[in-house]
Amino acid sequence: MKAVAVRPGVKQSAFVADLPDPRLESIPNGRGVLVRTLQVGVDATDGEINEGLYGAAPKGDDKLVLGHEVFGIVEAVGPNVTHVTVGDYCTCTVRRPGPTIYDQIGRNDITSHHEYYERGINLLHGFMTEAFVDDAEFVVKVPQGLKHLGVLSEPVSVCAKGIEQAYLAQQRLQVWEPRLAFVTGAGQIGLLTTMMLRLRGLEVYTLARSRNPGLKQEIVEAYGGHYISTLDTPMEELASKVGRPDLIIEATGASHVAFEAMQVLNLNGALVWTSVTGGDHKIQNFPADKVNLEWVLGNKLLVGTVNGNRKHFAQGINDLALGEVTYPGVTERILTTPIDGLDDPQGILHELENRANLKVYVNVGTA
Ligand code: BGC
Ligand code: ZN
Numbered sequence: 001m002k003a004v005a006v007r008p009g010v011k012q013s014a015f016v017a018d019l020p021d022p023r024l025e026s027i028p029n030g031r032g033v034l035v036r037t038l039q040v041g042v043d044a045t046d047g048e049i050n051e052g053l054y055g056a057a058p059k060g061d062d063k064l065v066l067g068h069e070v071f072g073i074v075e076a077v078g079p080n081v082t083h084v085t086v087g088d089y090c091t092c093t094v095r096r097p098g099p100t101i102y103d104q105i106g107r108n109d110i111t112s113h114h115e116y117y118e119r120g121i122n123l124l125h126g127f128m129t130e131a132f133v134d135d136a137e138f139v140v141k142v143p144q145g146l147k148h149l150g151v152l153s154e155p156v157s158v159c160a161k162g163i164e165q166a167y168l169a170q171q172r173l174q175v176w177e178p179r180l181a182f183v184t185g186a187g188q189i190g191l192l193t194t195m196m197l198r199l200r201g202l203e204v205y206t207l208a209r210s211r212n213p214g215l216k217q218e219i220v221e222a223y224g225g226h227y228i229s230t231l232d233t234p235m236e237e238l239a240s241k242v243g244r245p246d247l248i249i250e251a252t253g254a255s256h257v258a259f260e261a262m263q264v265l266n267l268n269g270a271l272v273w274t275s276v277t278g279g280d281h282k283i284q285n286f287p288a289d290k291v292n293l294e295w296v297l298g299n300k301l302l303v304g305t306v307n308g309n310r311k312h313f314a315q316g317i318n319d320l321a322l323g324e325v326t327y328p329g330v331t332e333r334i335l336t337t338p339i340d341g342l343d344d345p346q347g348i349l350h351e352l353e354n355r356a357n358l359k360v361y362v363n364v365g366t367a
Contacts, residue, residue, distance in 0.1 A: 003129035004345045005063040011052040014345035017063060019125075022133040030080035033139045035090060036131045037364040039151040041069030043188065044253050045121060045276055047352040053278035056122050066345075067128030068094045068120035071142065071150035073367055081136040089142040089367075091153035091317075092127065092134055094118045095307050106137075109161065109307040118307070128342065130364060140313040149320050149331055151361050152192065156316030157308030158274065159193045162249055163200070164312065165305045166270040172301070173268055178202055178246035182235070184261060185252035186216040186227065188359050189274060191334055193249045194225045195323045205242065207235060208252070215333065215358065222330040223323075239264040250275060256283050262291050267298040274305055334358045 005017040024032040046066055049055035057064040074088045084090055097103035098113040108116075119134075120126020142150045170176040181197050183190050186208035194206045204225035208216065217227035228238055235257075239245065244266035250258045255277045265271050294300070308316070323331050337357040339348050342364060351360040 001130045002342050003065045003125075004067065004342050004348065005065045006050055006055070007062060008049065008055045008057050008064050009052045012050055012346065012349075013052070014050050014066065014349055016342060016345060017065065019065070019129055022131050024076050024078055024133055027078065027133055027135050030078035031136045032078040032133050033074055033081055033084060033090070033136050034076040034131065034133050035070075035072040035092070035139070036075045037070060037072045037127060037129060038367060039071040040067040040128045040362045040364055041151045041154065042348060042352060042360040042362065043069065043155065044352065047349060048276070048278045049121065050349045054121075054276070058123055058125060064120070065125035065128055066120050067126035068118065069151060069154035069361075070127035071153060072127075074139075075131065077136070083136065084139055084141050089144060089147050089150055091140050091142055091150060091313060092119070093138045093140065093157075093308070093310055093313060094121065094154065095309075096124060096138070107309060109309045109312070128362065128364075130342075138310070140310055140317070142317060143321065146317065146320055146324070147367070149324070152188070152320060152331065152334065152359070153313060153317055154308075155188045156192050156196075156320055157313040158306075159189055159196055160316040160319060161308040161312040162193065162272045162274050162305045163196055164315065165303050166247055166249075166272050169301055169303050170270050176246075176268070178270075180243055180245045180266070181205070181247040181249065182207060182238070182245040182261070182264070183225075184208075184235070184248065184250045184257050185275075186210075186213065186220065187251065187253070188334060189251035191216070191219055191358065192331075193251060194220055195223045195327065195331065196319050197247070197249070198223045198225060199319060199322055199326060202247070205238060205245070207238070210355070214356070215336070219330060219333055222333075223327055235260055235264050245269065248272065253277065255281055259283055259286060262295070262302070263287070265298075265300050268300070269298070270301045270303065272303050272305055276306070335361065337361070338363050
């Protein structure tokens with residue numbers, strides 16, 4: 001069976017690997033779900049892994065099968081599986097339990113173990129294969145009517161968790177009624193977050209560098225948000241024009257923007273960091289005293305967030321559905337760049353470098 005794998009730590013090593021067919025019985029307690037892969041999304045994390053900056057192979061293996069954003073169809077289930085059945089569309093969570101108390105209560109997404117297990121990213125093979133098996137615990141059903149957006153289930157789970165974390169943490173304030181949000185970054189996470197914050201009634205400014213954003217701007221505006229090029233209007237200038245945001249979701253992939261965002265947050269505001277930055281960038285001349293003082297006097301909150309558990313997948317899928325009826329046909333415009341088949345791994349990853357591509361994904365099979 002065909003798969004796309006890399007040699008972690010080696011630059012541009014993606015290659016077509018041959019894997020044994022998955023077996024339902026390899027999952028204990030009759031809890032196996034055999035899934036035939038329909039689509040696999042590719043994102044900046046896959047890019048970093050293929051650049052040798054991030055990711056690790058399963059212990060005892062020298063390759064890592066890529067792919068952590070999957071949409072598939074159930075082919076077979078073990079006798080103790082009840083929530084999905086043959087023919088259902090589905091997606092899969094990414095992180096698998098480690099040894100901590102958080103993992104034991106189904107919160108693998110907040111494991112406190114330094115070693116985390118993520119399919120297609122760290123220590124576990126991913127979904128960029130023709131078929132795979134997993135425990136029913138990690139398989140999430142996607143409704144028939146959302147099959148055209150199913151490949152966005154994982155990214156939208158990451159957004160759902162980020163938003164949830166802000167609202168949960170802000171319960172510290174007893175009342176929090178955020179009005180104005182900045183979303184930094186107009187990649188898939190930025191765009192989906194824009195939609196989800198609009199669904200929650202916020203005024204949203206989505207900030208990205210491009211002066212010529214074309215489709216990104218159209219999508220932001222179709223969701224009722226405002227697209228801002230930071231080359232024309234830097235974040236501080238925007239804040240002085242439209243007000244300081246109560247909520248900032250940072251999703252540029254650039255750590256300096258994460259720190260820049262600290263300088264514009266409103267009193268009592270929440271800043272959510274989502275960028276996974278595998279590089280080694282430093283910033284100089286950060287106004288540390290000023291930011292520290294403002295954060296203390298303003299009771300501000302910073303929360304880092306990663307991954308999503310099955311509850312976040314469910315919330316994200318609900319939001320995709322509500323987004324479809326609220327902004328019909330908009331979200332599918334994110335799906336710019338389908339690639340047929342697994343035969344050209346470097347070609348697949350190369351598409352990430354084209355800034356005009358919002359979502360690169362591979363059509364692996366047909367329903
Ligand atoms: C994935 C998350 C994962 C994170 C860190 C992201 O690209 O979408 O599921 O937890 O990378 O590895
Ligand atoms: Zn990802």
